[in-house]
Amino acid sequence: xxxxxxxxxxxxxxxxxxxxxxxxxxxxxxxxxxxxxxxxxxxxxxxxxxxxxxxxxxxxxxxxxxxxxxxxxxxxxxxxxxxxxxxxxxxxxxxxxxxxxxxxxxxxxxxxxxxxxxxxxxxxxxxxxxxxxxxxxxxxxxxxxxxxxxxxxxxxxxxxxxxxxxxxxxxxxxxxxxxxxxxxxxxxxxxxxxxxxxxxxxxxxxxxxxxxxxxxxxxxxxxxxxxxxxxxxx
Amino acid sequence: xxxxxxxxxxxxxxxxxxxxxxxxxxxxxxxxxxxxxxxxxxxxxxxxxxxxxxxxxxxxxxxxxxxxxxxxxxxxxxxxxxxxxxxxxxxxxxxxxxxxxxxxxxxxxxxxxxxxxxxxxxxxxxxxxxxxxxxxxxxxxxxxxxxxxxxxxxxxxxxxxxxxxxxxxxxxxxxxxxxxxxxxxxxxxxxxxxxxxxxxxxxxx
Numbered sequence: 157x158x159x160x161x162x163x164x165x166x167x168x169x170x171x172x173x174x175x176x177x178x179x180x181x182x183x184x185x186x187x188x189x190x191x192x193x194x195x196x197x198x199x200x201x202x203x204x205x206x207x208x209x210x211x212x213x214x215x216x217x218x219x220x221x222x223x224x225x226x227x228x229x230x231x232x233x234x235x236x237x238x239x240x241x242x243x244x245x246x247x248x249x250x251x252x253x254x255x256x257x258x259x260x261x262x263x264x265x266x267x268x269x270x271x272x273x274x275x276x277x278x279x280x281x282x283x284x285x286x287x288x289x290x291x292x293x294x295x296x297x298x299x300x301x302x303x304x305x306x307x308x309x310x311x312x313x314x315x316x317x318x319x320x321x322x323x324x325x326x327x328x329x330x331x332x333x334x335x336x337x338x339x340x341x342x343x344x345x346x347x348x349x350x351x352x353x354x355x356x357x358x359x360x361x362x363x364x365x366x367x368x369x370x371x372x373x374x375x376x377x378x379x380x381x382x383x384x385x386x387x388x389x390x
Numbered sequence: 391x392x393x394x395x396x397x398x399x400x401x402x403x404x405x406x407x408x409x410x411x412x413x414x415x416x417x418x419x420x421x422x423x424x425x426x427x428x429x430x431x432x433x434x435x436x437x438x439x440x441x442x443x444x445x446x447x448x449x450x451x452x453x454x455x456x457x458x459x460x461x462x463x464x465x466x467x468x469x470x471x472x473x474x475x476x477x478x479x480x481x482x483x484x485x486x487x488x489x490x491x492x493x494x495x496x497x498x499x500x501x502x503x504x505x506x507x508x509x510x511x512x513x514x515x516x517x518x519x520x521x522x523x524x525x526x527x528x529x530x531x532x533x534x535x536x537x538x539x540x541x542x543x544x545x546x547x548x549x550x551x552x553x554x555x556x557x558x559x560x561x562x563x564x565x566x567x568x569x570x571x572x573x574x575x576x577x578x579x580x581x582x583x584x585x586x587x588x589x590x591x592x593x594x595x
Contacts, residue, residue, distance in 0.1 A: 292543050295590065328412050364542065365493075367500040370550040371395060371410040372583060373543065375417050380590040 158352045161186035161251040161271075165235050165258040166196060166218050172336035173257050173343055174221050175212040182347050186251050187229040189222065190242070190258070199332070206329050210337040238263045246271055253352060255343065262307050273307040274346070276339040280319055281305065282363025285312035290335060291369045291377040294324050298380075300334075302342040306356060311365065315356035318346060324381050391416055393424035396557035401521060404503035405554060418587065425576050428557050432573055435563075448482065448535050467516055468509045470495075474528035481532060481539075492536070495529065496548050503555070505529060523559055526552050527571045534578050546582060553579055 162177070162184055164170040177184055196217050199207075207214035222229055232242055237258060246254070246269045256262075256273045266273075279289025280301035290300040301321045305314040320342045325334040346352065369377075391413065395405060473491070480488040494513050499505055505525040506515035533549035536542065556563075556572055563569050587593065 295543055295586070331409060364544060365497075366544050367496075367547060368407050370407060370547050370554075372418065372421055372550055373547055373586075374410060375412065375415075376583075376587055376590050376592050378412055379415060379418075379592040383591050 159185045159250060159252045160255070160347075160352070161188065161249070161253070162255040163188045163190060163237070163257065163273075164218050164222075164229075165190050166192070166194065167258070168214055168332050169336045169339060170218045170257045171214060171216060171221065172207075172210070172212040172340035173255065174218060174227075175216075176340045176344055178221070178225055178227075179211065180344055180347075182344075186249065186254075187222075187227055188242070188245075188254070189218065189229045189231045190235045190237070191219065191231060191233060192235045193233065203329050203332055206327055207333045207336075210333060212336070212340070214332060214336075238266055240265070242266070243269065256307065261311060262309070264309065267307070267309060274304055274317065275307045275312075275314070276342050277303045277305065277312050278335055278339060279303065279312075279366075280321070281312050281316065282359050282361075284366065285363050286366040288369040288374070289366055290330060290338070291374050292366050294377040294381065295373065299324055300338060302338050304342055304346055304351075305359070313359055313361070313363075315358055317354075317356050318342065318349075318351045320345060326381060328378050328382055330378060330381070391420050393417075393420045395421075396424060396428075396554040398558060400503065400555040400558040405551070406503070407551065415592070418592070422580065422583075425553075425557070425580055428560055429573060429576055431560065432563065432569055435569060448531075448538070466511055468511065468513070470505060470507050470509065470525050471522065471528070474525055474532065478528060478532050478535070481535060492532065496533070496544075499529065499552070500548060503551075521562075523556055523563060524565070524568055524571075526556050527568060527575060530556065530575045531571065531578075534575060534582065537582065546586075549575070549579060 162173065164174060164187065174187075199214050204213065204215045230245065232239070232245075234241075235258065236242075237256060237260060243266050246266065249271060251271050254271050254273050256275055262273060277285075277289070278300065279285065279293060281303045284293055284301070293300045299321055301319060303312075303319045304317040305312070306317065308314040322338045322341070327333070395407075398405075473495070477488050477492055477495075481492065495505070498509075498513065502515075504520040505522075506517055507519040507522050507525070508515070508517045510516045530549045530552035533545040533552065537545040537549065553576060557576075560572075563572055
């Protein structure tokens with residue numbers, strides 16, 4: 157059995173990941189919580205309702221979920237994955253794979269630890285690398301995808317564990333709810349299908365890196381999801 | 391509601407576009423109106439100055455480049471304006487091998503939100519000057535051309551950001567060629583966005 161840990165940060169994705177781990181009774185060997193104690197965002201009731209439909213409550217902080225479920229966690233008072241204190245801690249750990257919920261590139265020091273880091277990227281690589289890929293995928297293909305891979309020193313180029321496609325959403329809460337939902341659902345497959353025991357696939361180097369989406373394209377993508385639903389229901 | 395992404399001075403306050411809010415169809419209406427207003431404003435400026443040939447398609451745009459070599463041999467650096475003109479000429483050819491260079495300069499702009507007037511051969515900026523609007527306009531034209539050719543949204547995305555930045559500096563557009571090229575690039579952008587909206591069933595009627 158692989159020893160698996162998770163590194164949580166105080167954000168929406170971590171809320172979805174840890175809630176689904178708990179509700180699906182998934183065994184996690186270690187939980188690390190990077191918490192810079194910044195005040196968490198407040199959400200409108202419509203977003204909260206939508207998040208609950210997807211199996212997590214966006215209004216509940218990661219900290220409150222940890223407390224409510226009496227989870228044993230190792231806490232750090234920063235959110236930087238490349239922080240030397242975290243690296244020192246991980247170097248001593250016997251965890252084989254850490255699920256990393258946050259963003260950014262892992263630097264050499266942390267990559268040199270014996271633990272490997274798993275990321276759930278909201279795009280089918282190598283076609284969709286980079287930022288806000290779900291919007292580009294909605295515009296190009298009318299659907300979205302998630303790739304779980306082993307993080308390396310480059311952006312979204314690591315060995316592929318698993319890829320999964322999702323129907324586009326029927327609501328406008330794509331950044332806050334849908335993104336967290338598709339990533340956390342892919343994480344569940346990783347456990348349920350025991351994918352870490354299988355051989356990982358090397359990525360083709362040639363791909364497409366997207367940058368953060370412009371609001372005009374974001375609106376066209378989001379409206380295409382909402383209006384499509386309206387057209388279907390008429 | 392107004393289109394806020396070209397309102398503030400992008401050189402002083404770079405726009406990062408992180409977690410932008412969703413504002414329904416009204417947002418696309420104000421975006422189109424804002425771009426059309428800019429076109430009207432710039433057209434009035436052209437009238438006040440002189441008659442200038444309006445470019446209507448990519449083929450109409452040609453740049454007189456005395457020296458195709460965008461590397462300044464002695465200084466071992468890259469003149470960005472020369473490079474962009476060279477890139478435009480190259481990408482309009484059927485077989486373009488300049489994709490790597492184009493991706494490098496797009497990455498530079500997407501990260502720094504600025505195009506510096508010169509770079510060293512490792513593509514690190516070696517000047518603090520970044521206010522030459524022609525560079526932003528040229529890159530935007532190249533990106534729109536690439537989008538037309540490849541349908542890769544990456545290029546349209548960068549062009550939209552460049553056009554926001556140029557629009558935020560519209561009062562500084564005084565060179566006739568720049569005014570003409572800005573007018574061209576905004577018209578092309580609107581044409582492409584309207585087609586995309588229609589294709590995705592998003593109507594602003």
